Amino acid sequence: MTQDLLSRPAEAGSPTIERADATASAARNRFGRLRRIRPVEAVSVLVLAFLVLASLAPTLFTAIGPFDTSPADAFRAPSLDHLFGTDQNGRDVFARVIHGSSTSLLIGISATALGVGLAVILGLIGGLGPKPVDFVVTRFLEVMFAFPSLLLGLIFITVFGSGIVTSTIAVGLATAPGYARIIRGQVLLARNSGYAEAAVALGRSRTRIIVRHVLPNVLGPLFVLVTLGLGQTIVWASSLSFLGLGAVPPAAEWGAMLASGRAYIANAWWLTVFPGLFIVLSAVAATALGRSIQQRGRES
Amino acid sequence: MTTAVISGGPVAIPRARTAGRRILSRVAGAIFVLWAVATISFFIIHVIPGDPALAIVGGAGSNVTQEVLEAARVEYGLDQPLWQQYIAQIGRLATLDLGTSYTLRTPVSDVIADHLPSTLILTVLSLTVAWILALALAIWVTRGGRIARVVGSTLEVVSAALPHFWIAAILVLVFAVSLRVLPATTAPGLPGVILPVVTLAIPLAGFLGQVMRESMLDALESPFVLSARARGESEFGVRWIHAIRHAALPGISLSGWAFGSLISGAVVVETIFAREGLGRSLLAAVIARDVPLVTGVLLTVAAVYIVVNILAEIAYVLVDPRTRVSS
Numbered sequence: 001m002t003q004d005l006l007s008r009p010a011e012a013g014s015p016t017i018e019r020a021d022a023t024a025s026a027a028r029n030r031f032g033r034l035r036r037i038r039p040v041e042a043v044s045v046l047v048l049a050f051l052v053l054a055s056l057a058p059t060l061f062t063a064i065g066p067f068d069t070s071p072a073d074a075f076r077a078p079s080l081d082h083l084f085g086t087d088q089n090g091r092d093v094f095a096r097v098i099h100g101s102s103t104s105l106l107i108g109i110s111a112t113a114l115g116v117g118l119a120v121i122l123g124l125i126g127g128l129g130p131k132p133v134d135f136v137v138t139r140f141l142e143v144m145f146a147f148p149s150l151l152l153g154l155i156f157i158t159v160f161g162s163g164i165v166t167s168t169i170a171v172g173l174a175t176a177p178g179y180a181r182i183i184r185g186q187v188l189l190a191r192n193s194g195y196a197e198a199a200v201a202l203g204r205s206r207t208r209i210i211v212r213h214v215l216p217n218v219l220g221p222l223f224v225l226v227t228l229g230l231g232q233t234i235v236w237a238s239s240l241s242f243l244g245l246g247a248v249p250p251a252a253e254w255g256a257m258l259a260s261g262r263a264y265i266a267n268a269w270w271l272t273v274f275p276g277l278f279i280v281l282s283a284v285a286a287t288a289l290g291r292s293i294q295q296r297g298r299e300s
Numbered sequence: 301m302t303t304a305v306i307s308g309g310p311v312a313i314p315r316a317r318t319a320g321r322r323i324l325s326r327v328a329g330a331i332f333v334l335w336a337v338a339t340i341s342f343f344i345i346h347v348i349p350g351d352p353a354l355a356i357v358g359g360a361g362s363n364v365t366q367e368v369l370e371a372a373r374v375e376y377g378l379d380q381p382l383w384q385q386y387i388a389q390i391g392r393l394a395t396l397d398l399g400t401s402y403t404l405r406t407p408v409s410d411v412i413a414d415h416l417p418s419t420l421i422l423t424v425l426s427l428t429v430a431w432i433l434a435l436a437l438a439i440w441v442t443r444g445g446r447i448a449r450v451v452g453s454t455l456e457v458v459s460a461a462l463p464h465f466w467i468a469a470i471l472v473l474v475f476a477v478s479l480r481v482l483p484a485t486t487a488p489g490l491p492g493v494i495l496p497v498v499t500l501a502i503p504l505a506g507f508l509g510q511v512m513r514e515s516m517l518d519a520l521e522s523p524f525v526l527s528a529r530a531r532g533e534s535e536f537g538v539r540w541i542h543a544i545r546h547a548a549l550p551g552i553s554l555s556g557w558a559f560g561s562l563i564s565g566a567v568v569v570e571t572i573f574a575r576e577g578l579g580r581s582l583l584a585a586v587i588a589r590d591v592p593l594v595t596g597v598l599l600t601v602a603a604v605y606i607v608v609n610i611l612a613e614i615a616y617v618l619v620d621p622r623t624r625v626s627s
Contacts, residue, residue, distance in 0.1 A: 142329075146333045147337070148563045150567060151598060154582065155594070158585075158586045162587075239465060262469060269477075272469040284458050
């Protein structure tokens with residue numbers, strides 16, 4: 001047992017030289033560091049704001065419609081007239097990518113909301129319910145974990161067919177088990193904490209304890225999960241579209257655009273590179289923002 | 301767990317007993333998960349809108365007579381009551397009979413036996429490459445200065461967020477279209493497997509790199525590294541003997557998850573590179589709604605997943621000496 005204690009990585013209170021140094025400087029900087037907006041966060045927020053603006057008002061960025069064809073201008077390389085070039089029907093790729101943000105973001109946001117919503121329900125039932133209920137929820141999650149996420153989505157599509165709506169639901173369902181496990185853990189942590197115990201001792205009602213003590217402790221990590229998850233769902237939803245199971249061409253959805261552009265990859269690289277770049281941009285911005293907030297949580 | 305307390309001395313039997321009990325409970329858990337997966341897949345067949353018999357004889361819209369449909373129903377046992385079909389299905393699965401594919405008309409187990417090896421090679425190679433990339437990144441980031449930290453963590457976040465199909469497209473553009481050094485689609489031998497493996501390995505390396513770096517930083521601040529330094533262990537020894545083990549631990553425990561994400565990725569990557577494999581068969585089966593093939597592939601994946609998780613647990617114990625002493 002003593003051996004075990006010795007070899008454990010330094011936990012709170014075990015003073016190693018570097019740790020002590022780090023905490024001292026952290027204490028000095030804590031106030032400033034928490035308030036200062038990091039460059040990563042500023043850039044991520046700007047990128048996300050740009051994408052949201054593009055989804056709400058695409059005409060701000062481009063006067064060309066996403067379906068305006070002009071066969072004479074097919075396969076133009078990127079230039080000042082056509083920032084991202086044109087596709088096989090002479091449609092402007094930049095206009096299509098900008099107009100596509102609303103579809104792609106909406107799919108990502110709905111899928112995340114569905115996944116997290118289901119996860120909160122499962123997590124709360126598991127974490128707060130009586131033992132047998134928790135047992136069932138835990139076993140259920142265990143079974144769901146035996147399916148890799150994308151495959152879970154594929155089962156759903158096998159049953160209900162492909163399309164934007166079913167692929168969105170599929171991605172949402174596929175992400176739920178992972179979130180549910182984290183949320184259940186958070187609920188248990190809050191439920192077994194000293195302050196929850198104190199509230200019980202004070203004779204507070206069960207609902208009051210849940211609303212005042214358990215939920216606030218679940219919501220913080222939840223925000224991080226949502227931001228981190230958004231990046232992943234955008235990638236997965238566009239993967240499904242890419243495979244032909246979600247949005248289908250000529251829809252201006254990033255994954256579907258990339259899929260139809262792939263046939264011309266040898267002579268028109270811009271058809272695959274730019275829609276993909278927007279997927280990457282949104283996913284990276286969401287992930288970087290989520291991770292940064294997560295780190296703040298750890299430092300404070 | 302009381303046996304663990306008693307076994308302070310060189311008593312081998314109690315430890316073997318706990319190990320045996322642990323293995324037994326793992327096997328029971330595995331059988332439970334497989335049974336649940338089988339049950340879920342059975343009910344998938346029956347909640348599917350539309351007549352399964354129609355899917356068997358050629359999909360919706362095909363012109364078939366009532367007799368043909370009836371014959372298909374009898375052939376696949378769809379005329380029996382639901383509970384009898386369920387028991388028959390579980391019985392068949394217990395003898396590894398996964399049924400017959402609707403579209404290919406061959407036993408599902410044959411299809412899987414044909415395609416599983418190729419996918420396993422792909423995933424194992426990708427996992428290895430991802431591991432090497434992630435460890436290299438973790439070591440570089442933890443020993444470098446500020447710049448290494450910033451570049452390293454940017455690389456981790458960006459590569460973890462890259463979609464497989466985009467990496468594949470870019471790699472094909474660079475190495476097949478421009479440089480013409482590697483084939484754009486699958487080819488026999490090593491050159492054909494490089495691009496698919498790299499495509500799968502990059503995002504995974506980003507994920508693993510993040511956890512490995514954090515764990516390595518933890519290790520470098522821990523008492524066991526301090527005592528190693530006090531003993532006069534060289535910096536090289538500290539990193540490559542003590543800290544690297546610690547960095548590998550979360551990577552090992554994530555291997556089961558990583559394997560799952562690689563299988564998901566294989567669906568995309570095998571399709572893009574036109575590579576034979578389980579993922580591509582699964583996608584074709586999903587599009588054709590070939591339910592026996594879909595469920596057969598899922599059961600196989602679940603079984604392999606369980607085996608990988610157990611292997612990861614064993615590897616964890618082998619690498620981390622602490623788990624051998626207590627618990």
